[in-house]
Amino acid sequence: MKQRTFVMIKPDGVKRRLIGEIISRFEKRGFNIVAMKLIHMDRATAERLYEEHRGKSFYEELINYITSGPVVCMVIEGDEAVSVVRKMIGNTDPKDAPPGTIRGDFALSKSENVIHASDSEEKAKREMGIFFAEKELIIV
Template sequence: MERTFAMLKPGVLQRRIVGEVLSRFERKGLKIVGLKLMQMDRSLVEAHYKEHVGKEFYEKLVSYTLSGPVVAMVLQGDGVIATVRRLVGPTDVTNAQPGTIRGDFAYQTRLNIVHASDSPASAEREINLFFKEQELIDWEDGNERWF
């Protein structure tokens, strides 16, 4: 089973749509094996977004991510990285189709409401940044045979 990292950014909590966004992952059949509400500190935000250092949007991205709590999660399933990326939609919200999380809920790319790992290497790095191994629970899902 593959694992990926996803994070609901402060705008999701501020708009009170956490449950609605989480349900998209659950209804798809993905298993949540790690979930936590947290306030990130600057060092964690900088480590998470290190590939964007020096880009024109970097400081605004850091400020937005620090502006409120986030919901960090680890999702598990066959092909979960690609599946989550499809559910989330493109980063540029002007290209995000209705029916995707960004297409339905994000208005500005700069205030993007969700982050999703884009590769196995990113998923592993991001999971390790946000979760200790003992915080991940690979529980028995009686419905797995239906997915």
């Protein structure tokens, strides 16, 4: 089933010049990028993205980190995109992410783990809506 999902290369991934490598992995897997932009996220947008973590001990650190530098926001389309992309990125904690996954190969720590991807269709729709207007999504 063809789906769309939201993916974001985090500030550490951008700073370490991993954008091309990460995009290449998705393209080689057969996914299409239907929207993409490089932004410096402001606090209000970061709070919308991570609202489910508000009140948790790591919330402020997360907001400060995600707003610390540019990020690449993407909408990726393909068969079973949500679950396949999640498998491709690996576990949040890189020590638990297998080699061959994006986090297993590139993440430095649980907090600087290179990439974010929606974990459900509902979250994908919500997160895509935070960063992209419907007219910005390309029909492939």
